[in-house]
Amino acid sequence: MKISPVLNTFTRVVIATTLSLSLAACTKKSNNASQDATQNAAGDTILVGEVGSMTGSEGTFGTSTHNGIDLAFKQINAKGGVKGKKLALISMDDQGKPEEAATAVTKLITQNKVAAILGEVASSRSLAMAPIAQQYKIPMVTPSSTNPKVTEQGDYIFRVCFIDPFQGTVMAKFAAQNLKLKRVAILRDVKNDYSVGLADFFTATFTQLGGTVVEDQAYSSGDTDFKTQLTNIKGKNPEALMVPGYYTEVGLIARQAREAGIKVPLLGGDGWDSPKLTEIGGVAMNGSFFSNHYSQEDKAPNVQTFVEDYKKIHGVAPDGLAAMGYDAAMVLVDAMNRSPDLASGNIRAALAATKDYPGVTGRITINEKRDAVKSAVVLNIDNGQFKYQTTINP
Numbered sequence: 392m393k394i395s396p397v398l399n400t401f402t403r404v405v406i407a408t409t410l411s412l413s414l415a416a417c418t419k420k421s422n423n424a425s426q427d428a429t430q431n432a433a434g435d436t437i438l439v440g441e442v443g444s445m446t447g448s449e450g451t452f453g454t455s456t457h458n459g460i461d462l463a464f465k466q467i468n469a470k471g472g473v474k475g476k477k478l479a480l481i482s483m484d485d486q487g488k489p490e491e492a493a494t495a496v497t498k499l500i501t502q503n504k505v506a507a508i509l510g511e512v513a514s515s516r517s518l519a520m521a522p523i524a525q526q527y528k529i530p531m532v533t534p535s536s537t538n539p540k541v542t543e544q545g546d547y548i549f550r551v552c553f554i555d556p557f558q559g560t561v562m563a564k565f566a567a568q569n570l571k572l573k574r575v576a577i578l579r580d581v582k583n584d585y586s587v588g589l590a591d592f593f594t595a596t597f598t599q600l601g602g603t604v605v606e607d608q609a610y611s612s613g614d615t616d617f618k619t620q621l622t623n624i625k626g627k628n629p630e631a632l633m634v635p636g637y638y639t640e641v642g643l644i645a646r647q648a649r650e651a652g653i654k655v656p657l658l659g660g661d662g663w664d665s666p667k668l669t670e671i672g673g674v675a676m677n678g679s680f681f682s683n684h685y686s687q688e689d690k691a692p693n694v695q696t697f698v699e700d701y702k703k704i705h706g707v708a709p710d711g712l713a714a715m716g717y718d719a720a721m722v723l724v725d726a727m728n729r730s731p732d733l734a735s736g737n738i739r740a741a742l743a744a745t746k747d748y749p750g751v752t753g754r755i756t757i758n759e760k761r762d763a764v765k766s767a768v769v770l771n772i773d774n775g776q777f778k779y780q781t782t783i784n785p
């Protein structure tokens with residue numbers, strides 16, 4: 392029987408949790424203050440917590456991110472670890488639910504006594520976690536949550552990706568200047584902070600550039616029937632349809648859009664990045680464009696080494712989520728190495744001072760808002776493949 396990656400993940404969770412609980416038993420009880428260096432590095436292990444959607448309709452987000460983090464930790468441990476200690480990852484599956492993400496981060500901090508948190512991917516779930524990490528003063532690094540509000544939750548919250556005001560501008564410029572479009576319709580997920588933000592930021596720039604949003608329709612995560620919205624959209628005759636959502640719904644929307652007779656390209660953001668997008672959407676996705684953090688076609692030597700290392704383990708090239716997970720883990724390790732010790736406050740300060748870190752998703756400098764300022768790529772879906780189009784700088 393083939394063991395699925397998800398099962399592997401669960402196995403690792405259990406083993407790691409047992410290990411960490413026994414280590415945590417030796418340390419004194421934590422309070423709300425920043426943990427001291429001894430607590431964060433009990434014995435010869437540094438515990439790091441990860442929260443992600445390993446299952447559910449965004450299952451590839453958590454699984455790919457986990458694979459990226461796992462690869463980074465294995466490589467660091469093979470080179471001797473951090474400050475003479477080995478890194479141990481405790482992964483928790485939140486099934487794509489914000490409440491579960493909040494419970495998981497609380498457990499990782501109060502019971503497992505992790506030194507830092509990696510996650511979440513989705514902004515709505517990072518927003519549920521961030522106030523808790525901030526309250527306990529445990530550094531949290533989200534690999535790929537792009538909504539501006541995430542890092543505004545406090546000075547312990549960081550991200551290694553760009554933010555949606557930039558991503559929205561990228562797609563608005565691409566629509567107006569590269570595709571020379573004047574009339575775009577939007578179909579946004581009103582239950583998803585990321586989708587709402589990206590739709591608004593896209594609208595702001597597209598209108599500034601002389602374009603018109605001819606229709607702005609809503610759906611909710613988990614919906615499967617989009618016919619009413621698509622009929623309204625078709626009536627407005629747009630030249631493209633912007634769908635800033637996650638891959639499961641976007642794939643279904645693409646199919647139903649084609650059935651409704653909408654032939655124009657779909658536009659989207661990083662939430663499209665999943666091998667499942669074209670599995671679900673099929674040929675309906677062809678000819679569409681989305682912005683993303685990285686392209687596996689990037690010829691930079693560090694990117695190609697990462698792609699090869701990942702392929703050796705997983706048999707497929709890493710998607711953007713895996714690349715972001717890898718970079719988030721490496722940026723955290725880099726900060727731990729530069730920090731005088733493993734006290735939370737010192738790891739935090741070192742993260743804040745991150746400058747020109749050469750990631751596989753680009754150079755990472757953390758600004759005063761604890762966000763990374765980086766370029767984005769635009770990908771085209773051609774015959775089910777994600778093809779690199781262009782890079783857009785901040």
Ligand code: PHE
Pocket residue numbers: 452512513514515535536537538585661662663664711712
């Ligand atoms: N940026 C998305 C969010 O903030 C998450 C995401 C990142 C999804 C990268 C796919 C790829 O919710």
